[in-house]
Amino acid sequence: MVTAPDIPGLNLDWLNVDTEQGMTAEPGRSGMTLQQINQSMYGADDFDEVRNRVMVPRGSAPDPRSAIHARQYHYKGDVWSESAMLLYEEAQQRQWASAEDIPWHEVKELPDDLEMAMCTLCTFLTQVEFIAGDIPGRFLEQVPADFFEAQLFLGTQVMDEARHQDVFRKRIFVNGGGMSEAGFGAVALLAIDDFTEMTAVLHLFAEGLVQSLFRMGELISQNDAEKRMFRLSAQDESRHLAFGVTHVKYVVENEPWRKEELHAHLDLQERVAAQSQQASLTTNPLTGEALAILAGGGIEHMDEGYKMVMQMRRKQMVEYSHRLKVVGLDRSERMAPELRELLGDVA
Ligand SMILES: [Fe+2]
Ligand SMILES: [Fe+2]
Known part of the structure; x- marks a missing residue:
């Protein structure tokens, strides 16, 4: 939890965004591959249907204004x-x-x-x-x-x-x-x-x-x-x-x-x-x-x-x-x- 200073005119809510934080990754034998960073909620192991039908990268917090991408599939x-x-x-x-x-x-x-x-x-x-x-x-x-x-x-x-x-x-x-x-x-x-x-x-x-x-x-x-x-x-x-x-x-x-x-x-x-x-x-x-x-x-x-x-x-x-x-x-x-x-x- 980051304590944001109360500065008028700034919105620092993103400092406490509700995504998983604290992960670290080390390069493996082939370097920093996707395999090294696909951990925890950032991987795709434990869900079979898209978690958000809007255009957001996996693991990010969807901005409520995000648009739906109608041409995309929904299931893994x-x-x-x-x-x-x-x-x-x-x-x-x-x-x-x-x-x-x-x-x-x-x-x-x-x-x-x-x-x-x-x-x-x-x-x-x-x-x-x-x-x-x-x-x-x-x-x-x-x-x-x-x-x-x-x-x-x-x-x-x-x-x-x-x-x-x-x-x-x-x-x-x-x-x-x-x-x-x-x-x-x-x-x-x-x-x-x-x-x-x-x-x-x-x-x-x-x-x-x-x-x-x-x-x-x-x-x-x-x-x-x-x-x-x-x-x-x-x-x-x-x-x-x-x-x-x-x-x-x-x-x-x-x-x-x-x-x-x-x-x-x-x-x-x-x-x-x-x-x-x-x-x-x-x-x-x-x-x-x-x-x-x-x-x-x-x-x-x-x-x-x-x-x-x-x-x-x-x-x-x-x-x-x-x-x-x-x-x-x-x-x-x-x-x-x-x-x-x-x-x-x-x-
Ligand atoms: Fe080919
Ligand atoms: Fe080919």
Whole structure:
């Protein structure tokens, strides 16, 4: 309790504001992270619904004049992900820049088919990354301040996707190639209207496919610059997947009545993926051919390349299936048959 001097014209009531005081925090192994300061009433451990529907930072005392933010969610389960806080800190620590962290001078002249294939793959990826940033960006304002960690994480994701878009765009122009055909598919994802739907469709499903694609990209890279471009991007995608897995798991465990809704979102996405010409890979048939040329080492070895593409598709489904197990959604009976087939005995 602070004894405020009685000075005419000053209002020093805030010296005795009704919030928790007296907490101290020490830097941990990774410095002064959010984990170090999320203590006592300033954490988000013991409440499931926003404590104030007005725009106030978690733990502060709401000014009675504060306005309600009508577009925000009210429940923890709407946006919460147990890993958001740590993933946000990790994203801060592992930022990279395509301007300087990619050894661009390692990109050397390539035969036309390989150059064109890489540029076609990268054209597709710039489209993918544009959408991957756009979707979470639309939900930033809907995260209530009581659960701000989810908003901070989404901010890092938007930055990651911007970097992915720019690194693939740069690769298109550094070695005599150019943009390829694009524009088909994936825009349907922009119709997503709910945070959990977004997370199930984007983080749990679509970005998982993209991450496997990046891992294959690293294997079929023609030089160290491309390898690094795919490796660093895959590292960022791991965080996006982790956010999605922990959010959906939270919803499945705390709001089990939403399970059927989650299944319905995935039913739809799996069907779209299965019906696309390159089942489970992309909605763009050019990309599968480009991958096969890169994997085979040239247009004359595309058959060999396709074997590797098939292995990647299988891996995409094995990893998706693993994520489903972790979140507690059993889709063994309802996965789209074309995708299930790729799993073989693993299903
Ligand atoms: Fe990305
Ligand atoms: Fe991503």
